Amino acid sequence: MGNASASICRSLTEDIVSGKLPPGQKLEELVLAERFQVSRTPIREALRELHARGLIDLQPRKGGIVRSIGLDDLSDMLEAMVELDALCCRISAERMSAVQKKQLQMVQQQSEDCVARGDEAGYLQLNHQFHQLISAGAQNRSLAAMLSNLRERLAPFRAAQTHVERRLPVSHDEHQAILNAILASDAEASYEAMRNHTARLSINVLDLLKAQQGGDAPGRAPSEAPAAPKLRKPAAKVAATAAVKKPAKAAAVKRRA
Structure with missing residues (x-):
């Protein structure tokens, strides 16, 4: 994971754990790309990492949905x-x-x-x-x-x-x-x-x-x-x-x- 995607992953993780991004919240690639001022490639990398950590469910070619933390x-x-x-x-x-x-x-x-x-x-x-x-x-x-x-x-x-x-x-x-x-x-x-x-x-x-x-x-x-x-x-x-x-x-x- 590159520096940009790692930084995005940390930011989104903090928002999920703190409750700023509640369960069920959609994480759309285009919206996130605009928020972080990057292309969609690092966004996709960050979302894959969040999925691997069990924090979101992935939607192919769309983005992710914040999971309820078990x-x-x-x-x-x-x-x-x-x-x-x-x-x-x-x-x-x-x-x-x-x-x-x-x-x-x-x-x-x-x-x-x-x-x-x-x-x-x-x-x-x-x-x-x-x-x-x-x-x-x-x-x-x-x-x-x-x-x-x-x-x-x-x-x-x-x-x-x-x-x-x-x-x-x-x-x-x-x-x-x-x-x-x-x-x-x-x-x-x-x-x-x-x-x-x-x-x-x-x-x-x-x-x-x-x-x-x-x-x-x-x-x-x-x-x-x-x-x-x-x-x-x-x-x-x-x-x-x-x-x-x-x-x-x-x-x-x-x-x-």
Whole structure:
């Protein structure tokens, strides 16, 4: 996908996730080409990508129609993300090199500066680096590939949390707990710190989507507060653990399920 189509895809994704483009809304190629001042070729590429992400249904030679975001499917992906992220962090605590740990410390320090300045864009970039370093530290290509795929699919939903109060300071504090556990080579504490961090983000995402699908405006408290969404009882641990190189850890992971 070229730069133009990627930019269009990001813009339309944000509009769909935020509710600006509601379910059933038609996305006509000609109208979109005029909106973004491009030819229809990058529009078609962007629409194909949105279709691949499950955000729209395609109409041949016409455009697309915004789909209703399935909370069950989204919950499944978030549940998998929570467990895989935590598992990756557990392994990283045991395998990360001294250089990688130092890099993680530096990223965390730079993130603190962004929080102090209120630099959200800078923080989000460093947040990506923080998680990438942990993923690399696990030294497991299969696990890294699964996480990368899930992160890409969930990125637009997780990025839509701009309304969450004290989002950056809370995230930074949780990163500090993760960092402390990794520096101490404490696998269990690393697992719990990352799982708590990712689970909180996942609940925020489900809250946002439930509010939107219930007809409440994004960024505003629902008129009738729904029951707090909960991720289902972890079921991904056993399957995910089979991907790692140390089978002895599998029993420990399963016991925590």
